Amino acid sequence: MTLIIKIGGGEGISLSPILTELATLIRAEPALRVVLVHGGSHETNILSEKLGHPPRTITSPSGHTSRRTDRETLDIFTMVYCGRVNKSIVEHLQREGVNAVGLSGIDSAIWRGTRKSAIRAIEQGRTVIIRDDLSGTVDRVDADFLNLLLDTGRVPVLTPPAITDDGIAINVDADRAAARTAAALEADELLLLSNVPGVLRDPRDPGSLISRVDATTIESARAAAAGRMKNKVLAAEEAMQGIGGRPVPRVIIGSANGERPIASARAGAGTHFVGGALPAGVA
């Protein structure tokens, strides 16, 4: 049984309870193979402000949002994601008896990706082209290396950046990177846990949760998703399609908070994507 868990890095996520739940789960089921993927966006925003380089967001014409990543932003990003957040997660898991190994996508080139040469973005109602952004998408996952760690009882803790074929570190969406990783490792489940309860028909109304998405309802889930949720729905679809590996049979978008968020999601909370490969969407 292979389980990929992505924990978001947005505001209002409390890492300690979910890490303790994860450690308990791993100790109880030593045969469980777990890869943890994490973000760090909120802490990056805080440090960027402190260092006088405030965060900026790119919005694509289709409404997907991403971080504007110039060289200075990538340096700050790396300090937070690979330094502060990654090592505090590893320290917590080690303290609870889990042999965690913190790695970024550039280590052993675990996440090979392609840099976007030109990004179309909407700025003040107009479409502009950004050419110097250090961001992109993951194309390939070094499953051999991750399996080497998993086979020896270790728990990889992965975070962006990824790396291009010519050795440039790039910011990538951690949800979609987790989806690629799940497909490459032929995982049984992918949990995308963050500071929202799942895909909502109305982002302001937690009661509007879409609890189940299959081939017949994927269009409404795509339509409902706004802002960062768009990337999560896209990641869920990519995992179900199994790009670069095998379709992931069960993908859940749910909350990282609460007392036992992993068990809650697996027991039915959040938005469950089921039913194998979904029809191709428009990204």
Add this chain to the structure above:
Amino acid sequence: MTLIIKIGGGEGISLSPILTELATLIRAEPALRVVLVHGGSHETNILSEKLGHPPRTITSPSGHTSRRTDRETLDIFTMVYCGRVNKSIVEHLQREGVNAVGLSGIDSAIWRGTRKSAIRAIEQGRTVIIRDDLSGTVDRVDADFLNLLLDTGRVPVLTPPAITDDGIAINVDADRAAARTAAALEADELLLLSNVPGVLRDPRDPGSLISRVDATTIESARAAAAGRMKNKVLAAEEAMQGIGGRPVPRVIIGSANGERPIASARAGAGTHFVGGALPAGVA
């Protein structure tokens, strides 16, 4: 052939030439097993100042210096060592075709250590006791994990912190951690390269280099070493003693700068420690 190279993180070290030299060496000798250990003290000082938490130094009664590491300092330290410096080294090596894997001592608990419960320090001429410092020394090295990486053609890039048995991250001296690593991996050579040419009789005079240290001259090397060089001489001695592994037959304290610093050191530059285990010193 196993080679451990520690590159210091002091002011005035240019990483790019030595990393290019290392990549060339590894490509030319694929059977060479290399572990790179690095610091990050100068960049940590800069970030600490920017974040309004200026660095402080502890001086022991015997004259050894170390960084005062409270919780906030450790957070900054981790961002710089494990984030910025570690990943920029990995990115550089990957770009030059070396399959580098950046790890801290807490990952897979590679460096297990003991936290100092009380540190005697000299402050304004008086001896004081510091009890809340997050620092210590490495006791054990996970050689199995490092060998797993080396056996699969990877180059571990290691940096502090280390981790205690009860899962607390601690700042450790990277020179001494490199020495422990060299002994545990039964390395053939340990290079401690930094912004000084070697052990100098007079720190202000590069012409006063002590080029060779053996059992009969170790006392004079200990006596000559001041400030951070004290830790390097201690690390060299510990490697020669082979604590936690096998004595390292060749240890060199030399410069990380110049066009080919690794080849220069191996060809005779710097201070060479030779002749097996040295008599025990007073740390």
